[in-house]
Amino acid sequence: MGYLEKFLGNTRKTLLYRGIREMNKKVRILIAKPGLDGHDRGAKYIARALKDAGYEVIYTGIRQTPEAIVKTAIQEDVDFIGLSLLSGAHNELFPRVTELLKKHGAEDIIVFGGGIIPEEDIPFLKSKGIKAIFTPGTPIRDVIDFIESQKEAKNNE
Amino acid sequence: MNELVEGIISGNTRAISKAISLVENDGPDKIELLKEIHRYVGESVIIGITGPPGAGKSSLINVLIKEYRKQGKKVGILAIDPTSPFTGGALLGDRLRMQDHSTDENVFIRSLATRGHLGGISLATSDAVKILDAAGFEIILLETVGVGQAEIEIVEASDIVLLVLVPGYGDEIQVLKAGIIEIGDIYVINKADQMDATKLKTTIEYYLELSPDKNANHRKVVLTSSLTGSGVDSLIHEINSTYNFFRKKGILNERRKTRIRKEILRILNSRILESINQTFNGRNFDSSINKILNKKIDPYTIADSIFEEMKKRSQT
Ligand SMILES: Nc1nc2c(ncn2[C@@H]2O[C@H](COP(=O)(O)OP(=O)(O)O)[C@@H](O)[C@H]2O)c(=O)[nH]1
Ligand SMILES: [Mg+2]
Numbered sequence: 001m002g003y004l005e006k007f008l009g010n011t012r013k014t015l016l017y018r019g020i021r022e023m024n025k026k027v028r029i030l031i032a033k034p035g036l037d038g039h040d041r042g043a044k045y046i047a048r049a050l051k052d053a054g055y056e057v058i059y060t061g062i063r064q065t066p067e068a069i070v071k072t073a074i075q076e077d078v079d080f081i082g083l084s085l086l087s088g089a090h091n092e093l094f095p096r097v098t099e100l101l102k103k104h105g106a107e108d109i110i111v112f113g114g115g116i117i118p119e120e121d122i123p124f125l126k127s128k129g130i131k132a133i134f135t136p137g138t139p140i141r142d143v144i145d146f147i148e149s150q151k152e153a154k155n156n157e
Numbered sequence: 158m159n160e161l162v163e164g165i166i167s168g169n170t171r172a173i174s175k176a177i178s179l180v181e182n183d184g185p186d187k188i189e190l191l192k193e194i195h196r197y198v199g200e201s202v203i204i205g206i207t208g209p210p211g212a213g214k215s216s217l218i219n220v221l222i223k224e225y226r227k228q229g230k231k232v233g234i235l236a237i238d239p240t241s242p243f244t245g246g247a248l249l250g251d252r253l254r255m256q257d258h259s260t261d262e263n264v265f266i267r268s269l270a271t272r273g274h275l276g277g278i279s280l281a282t283s284d285a286v287k288i289l290d291a292a293g294f295e296i297i298l299l300e301t302v303g304v305g306q307a308e309i310e311i312v313e314a315s316d317i318v319l320l321v322l323v324p325g326y327g328d329e330i331q332v333l334k335a336g337i338i339e340i341g342d343i344y345v346i347n348k349a350d351q352m353d354a355t356k357l358k359t360t361i362e363y364y365l366e367l368s369p370d371k372n373a374n375h376r377k378v379v380l381t382s383s384l385t386g387s388g389v390d391s392l393i394h395e396i397n398s399t400y401n402f403f404r405k406k407g408i409l410n411e412r413r414k415t416r417i418r419k420e421i422l423r424i425l426n427s428r429i430l431e432s433i434n435q436t437f438n439g440r441n442f443d444s445s446i447n448k449i450l451n452k453k454i455d456p457y458t459i460a461d462s463i464f465e466e467m468k469k470r471s472q473t
Contacts (some may be wrong), residue, residue: 026272048248053336057247058268060252060256068259072252077177089175105171
């Protein structure tokens with residue numbers, strides 16, 4: 001066996017070297033806007049802020065159907081979906097997303113929501129599997145803390 | 158592992174997507190997976206699409222997908238965007254322009270960030286291409302911004318490269334001087350609906366004629382609008398005829414061989430870097446660095462001795 005083969009043989013186990021693996025692993029987040037309203041200032045703001053916080057953010061623009069959102073989330077293998085909605089159809093569209101995720105066996109993807117959502121709707125949305133709701137004016141730090149704590153909980157499973 | 162391989166071969170979206178994450182994250186099963194699927198790869202046509210930001214690459218891909226879907230072909234897309242060197246984050250927005258296909262089962266779109274890969278993003282990308290290839294995507298489109306060595310290496314992983322330019326985009330001569338003229342097989346002047354493209358077309362053709370590369374004369378310049386779709390059919394036509402020309406002339410095979418050669422080098426590179434990391438885990442070489450700083454010794458001598466030590470250790 002030549003030097004090179006021996007060398008390669010020995011380095012195979014370095015693939016298990018944790019430092020390298022963790023260096024490349026990144027939290028991926030899909031920011032999506034279901035519904036018909038065409039304002040995406042809020043969604044773009046959060047996408048950029050999460051990028052600045054060091055996450056990989058996939059942004060797909062306005063007027064996404066729940067089907068398109070779920071399909072995108074699966075192809076992009078994201079850890080989180082952040083739904084942004086101003087039009088008031090959240091009670092219908094947010095649960096549809098979690099339902100479809102379940103249908104595709106992707107309920108491990110964590111869903112959170114943001115936008116103009118009345119306080120009294122939040123318990124219902126949470127019962128449908130939306131993990132957190134961020135109403136306008138929420139500091140971005142809260143969103144990051146939420147992501148980090150969920151990530152930790154997932155890692156400890 | 159077998160389950161994952163079977164999933165990929167049968168075109169299961171979740172399996173493909175998890176497998177791409179595996180190669181992206183450099184997970185422990187990556188190598189085994191790539192070995193397993195090797196016999197299924199080599200069937201796809203890989204088209205690299207590069208050019209300055211905003212030239213309309215993603216929008217053009219959107220219309221190309223439409224055309225290929227009309228022909229009944231399965232299309233896989235990898236869109237690569239840079240990771241911020243300051244925060245490590247990335248905003249991946251290419252698929253925003255490809256929404257026409259967001260629920261088509263035969264279209265798979267994946268956004269990749271360049272990250273800090275040991276083997277370079279080019280290695281991760283070519284591994285992701287293999288997964289799409291094995292999954293039966295007949296056409297694979299790679300989008301990347303045409304700046305920097307890494308991006309050029311990505312397009313080098315393609316069978317055929319489209320360079321997308323826009324008329325009036327800075328000084329035309331600048332674009333050509335920058336050396337980008339060397340990397341395209343087909344020159345696409347996009348947004349031809351908006352601006353007069355004839356001047357840029359003439360300039361590119363002039364440079365192609367001057368090129369010492371004898372294949373440059375075969376290169377075509379195509380005007381498109383990804384907004385109206387005009388010119389896209391002739392672009393597809395040029396892609397096909399260039400591809401056939403490459404195949405007949407043995408250029409395609411040469412490219413694939415070059416790709417394999419470079420791939421072996423990249424794998425070796427990342428193995429050696431890993432090995433250095435492993436062997437010297439935790440060591441910071443402070444005293445050596447101080448010696449170099451104080452001109453007691455030079456960095457080449459230090460690197461040589463580190464390398465020798467590593468060789469010795471890996472032999473025991
Ligand atoms: N008028 C016109 N606009 C275009 C065309 N192609 C793309 N655009 C616009 O140019 C901008 C950038 O397009 P995009 O596909 O994201 O470019 P990329 O950065 O090269 O991927 C978007 O606003 C598109 O709508 C075209 O053929 N004509
Ligand atoms: Mg783009």
